[in-house]
Amino acid sequence: MLTRQLISYCGSAKAVFTSHKGQLLKIPGIGQTLVQNMNPNQALQLAESILKQAEQQQVQLLFYTNPQYPARLKQIADAPCLLYYKGNADLNHAKIVSIVGTRQATDYGKRITEKIVSDLKKHNPVIVSGLAYGIDIFAHRAAVAAGLPTVGVMASGPDIIYPSVHRKTVEKMLESGGILTENTFGTKPDAPRFPARNRIIAGLGDCTIIVEAAIKGGALITADIANSYNKDVMAVPGNLDVKVSEGCNYLIKTNQAAIYTKLSDLEELLNWDEALAPAAVKHSKGLHLNAAEFEPEEWQIIELLHAHKEELMDNISWKVQIPVSRLASVLLGLEFKGVVKSLPGKKFALV
Missing domain, CATH: 3.40.50.450 (Rossmann fold)
Incomplete structure (x- = not known):
């Protein structure tokens, strides 16, 4: 968590080590002891050693910013920042x-x-x-x-x-x-x-x-x-x-x-049974929603919520592969259309 916090605020791993200690101490959760113990030279030596072993043993190092890092794990607060994958x-x-x-x-x-x-x-x-x-x-x-x-x-x-x-x-x-x-x-x-x-x-x-x-x-x-x-x-x-x-x-x-x-x-x-992915979804008010009336992204969300009743926003994001930043506007559009409703705890469901 602290690694993500540092990189989120500083912008990159390099920036973490080049930032002034006073700036680092302003980051929530970062204390004096951690900042004092940060040693760029020691960290780089360790990183170089690990990279060498990884290359020799054909092991991929997947940092959480790597596109190949499992997207499903990115939704989890205590997911590892670095994975070793062969x-x-x-x-x-x-x-x-x-x-x-x-x-x-x-x-x-x-x-x-x-x-x-x-x-x-x-x-x-x-x-x-x-x-x-x-x-x-x-x-x-x-x-x-x-x-x-x-x-x-x-x-x-x-x-x-x-x-x-x-x-x-x-x-x-x-x-x-x-x-x-x-x-x-x-x-x-x-x-x-x-x-x-x-x-x-x-x-x-x-x-x-x-x-x-x-x-x-x-x-x-x-x-x-x-x-x-x-x-x-x-x-x-x-x-x-x-x-x-x-x-x-x-x-x-x-x-x-x-x-x-x-x-x-x-x-x-x-919802892996293709038969459960209809071209039309029955609305709770008795109306039928047709795929042709919605954008592809919107219909993906409608199908998902039809199958699972309600979903967390983060789960919707990775299941339909739409970034959260983009998903927020798509969901808002569906709310305006009277198709989707927001629930407590960042959950969404069909109306």
């Missing part, structure tokens, strides 16, 4: 699904994971998971088998594959997918880094699907984070007598996740 999958692909679950996966969990990924093939999404034992690695392997790009989000540096036994799977993933981390080279996968890793998994996906999960564990943390980001969460129901189904059943029972029983559940939730 691979060739598009991190801004039109459709991205995160699949996570317990490390103690059952045969049922494995089978359902493979079926979910196989069924998703018609949509050609990027499959995101965390490279862990159990459901995670089953999701990655199923994606490779289905010919889908898959990205593993790691709690270690880009040069440390953990668990190491998954190295061969990673090699296959790199052919059309990739590995992603916020941690620099040489970083070991210490325990606190896994919950932090989970927020990237939750932030990247249009939806996070929990296949099997105990009542406590990383999968439920990921679901909780996704919900806090206003992201869609789905859970696969499981056997009442099995511990690793307790988490999924709890999420469904408490309305923290929609139930996943078949692909159409996901398609309807995310």
Whole structure:
């Protein structure tokens, strides 16, 4: 957050180091200790070392101002400022699904994971998971088998594959997918880094699907984070007598996740079924809105709000790929036309 704050006020990373200390202290959230400890020479030496390692290991450095930085993550307040990415999958692909679950996966969990990924093939999404034992690695392997790009989000540096036994799977993933981390080279996968890793998994996906999960564990943390980001969460129901189904059943029972029983559940939730994108939308006052009567940008917004009832302005921005600065005027125009209404909390819905 402080990095974004500094660059936002100063205009560039270079300007941060060349600005007078008095100017920096006027920036909200920037204190005396931080300013005193800023050392341009030390920072440049570290940056040069990282750039050299990245070049040697074919790792891309994606700063949050980079066009290739995941747009979905830009909408999240605690998103990493810098990502280390190795691979060739598009991190801004039109459709991205995160699949996570317990490390103690059952045969049922494995089978359902493979079926979910196989069924998703018609949509050609990027499959995101965390490279862990159990459901995670089953999701990655199923994606490779289905010919889908898959990205593993790691709690270690880009040069440390953990668990190491998954190295061969990673090699296959790199052919059309990739590995992603916020941690620099040489970083070991210490325990606190896994919950932090989970927020990237939750932030990247249009939806996070929990296949099997105990009542406590990383999968439920990921679901909780996704919900806090206003992201869609789905859970696969499981056997009442099995511990690793307790988490999924709890999420469904408490309305923290929609139930996943078949692909159409996901398609309807995310409006991926082409049949749900009509050329005409019924207005709440009984009128019909026709695509021909609106600009393409306006109709994209109308379709989105028709499918999702209400949306945050930031979510509308990345889902229809219209910059917030431009989106504000488009939404205002739709309000004047009596089609869209603004709600508390920067949300919008059809009238």
